[in-house]
Amino acid sequence: MISALSVYSHLFAWYVILAQALLWLGDLLWRRRVAWRTAFYCLSAQAVTFLLFLPWLVYVWDRVPALSEEAGRVDIPLLAILRHCLSVFSAGVPIITSAPEEVAWPVLVLFLLLLVLALLWPWKRRSLVFMVTCLGVPILATFLISFPPLPGWIRYFIAASPSYYLLLARGAHGLSSLALSGSFTVKRQVGQAGLIALLVVPLNFVQVRSLYRYYTDSLYWRWDYRAQMATMAEAVEAGAAIVYNGRDASLILKYYLPDDTFYLVVPSVCSEHEDESEYEGRIQDEIVAIAAGYEQIWLVREMPMDCDRNHRVAQWLKEHAHQVSENWLENTVFDLYLTPARMGTYRSPSQSVSTTFDDQFELSAYALNQEHIAPGGTLAVALRWRVLSPMDVDYKFFLVLLGPNNESLALRDGMPLNWLRPTTSWEVGETVDDRWGMAVGADTPVGTYPLYVGAYDPTTGERLPVQTPGGEIVGDMVLVAEIEVR
Secondary structure, rough: OOOHHHHHHOOOOOHHHHHHHHHHHHHHHHHHOOHHHHHHHHHHHHHHHHHHHHHHHHHHHOOOHHHHHHHOOOOOOHHHHHHHHHHHHHHOOOOOOOOOOOOOOOHHHHHHHHHHHHHHOOOOOOHHHHHHHHHHHHHHHHHHOOOOOOOHHHHHHHHHHHHHHHHHHHHHHHHHHHOOOOOOHHHHHHHHHHHHHHHHHHHHHHHHHHHHHHHOOOOOHHOEEEEEEHHHHHHHHHOOEEEEEOOOOOOHHHHOOOOOOOOEEEOOOOOOOOOOHHHHHHHHHHHHHHHHHHHEEEEEEEEOOOOOOHHHHHHHHHHHHHHEEEEOOOOEEEEEEEEOOOOOOOOOOOOOOOEEEOOOOOEEEEEEOOOOOOOOOOEEEEEEEEEOOOOOOOOOEEEEEOOOOOOOOEEEEEEEHHHHOHHHHOOOOOOEEEEEEEEEOOOOOOEEEEEEEEEEEEOOEOOEEEEEOOOOEOOEEEEEEEEEEO
16 A cells, blocks of 8 residues: 555655665565565555556656656755644645645644554554654655655655554554453443543544535635636637647647647747747747737646747737736646737726826826627726836736626736836836736626726735825726726
8 A cells, every 4th residue: 555655646756666665675674584575565566556557657758757857846844744744644635735724733633642642552662663664754755855846745745644544543442442441330431432432533523524625615626627628619719729838739738628629839849959049039930920810819838848948938928918817727827818900099098087106107098909898708908107206116906897886897916017017127207018908707797897907015915096196095096998898
């Protein structure tokens, strides 16, 4: 079981396999005469498990090794790892989430009590040392060599869990032996049963609650590639383009995207020996040509990038297109950009009076690709800012479409020009052209709704006041335009 878990935890995490090999070696040196049989069983388990994984290995060979080799070291304190392992091993919190909920210490104390009983209860000392070694070596080895900083990193330590459960079982056995010892009286038996229930009932409650949350709490849902691919396939039918930014066609696209869905690969030729300036220039020419032929582009990238490592495709789209969304599924990012063939003429914002954001900058003009959109549609918004004073804060902006009850019908939040022009880089007197994309929900009722823009300090969350030339504060948002949904 330990061997199978060490392979399953990460087939290419060689240090996990090494930790298991050290355990076998220690067992051989400890028991000598009969240990070769155990080592043979362990090696057989590793071999069988590897053969079971072989079809999967062939299928994902180009993806998984690159991911493992490119990931860098992380510095997570050993105490944090032990705390997290104790939480996951005890309560069964799913290990695949990037930020699973920690189990409270009062609950973990019960598990720790069983471990203490396992260590104190008289039994074979050699077996105790071996089990503690089986528990500690994989954790310490993985910690010392480090591990990829990916969501669900606790899986790299899961090979230690069988020994943990065996120690818990030994502690529970010691507790039951203690409870059943002594003379038989009704009062004593009730007390012994209560002592066992004091530990067993809370432990079972924790496990049942964790299992319930696993199937009901969206925090633990897996990445929904099928829904993402279905959305992109529908967009292609409506005239959008899917652009895979990589060396070859993505395995994810091949597996989840309908076979008849067309997509493009950029760069068309991935060359590591070509002159860098010529290579990046060709990449830019390809994405420019695609943007000229499509008004909506889904950009798909798998990290780490095996081609276009300087992200020239994404850089060009951020500079020239209107980003609607960015969706991460595991190590794959799906960006939606609008590249409208034409934008409307720039006009003054619909705000009735001239205003500035705290006398630091003002919205001088805006442009839209269309005056009305359908429910479920997208809108490209261009904003033109005039800088009035220097800034030492990188303000974040929000663009929001409000409903009749001030509910948010569409919202975008970020820094100017898709994070490429933070406000600390703005110069007094400069005109900054900014681009935003928005998506309106499919259930949005028809009607005309106000589109506002605001700015705030991301460190405090405090919005910048909107004020008139006379210094009167008139709110914290500027009315950009009225948008009709029909």
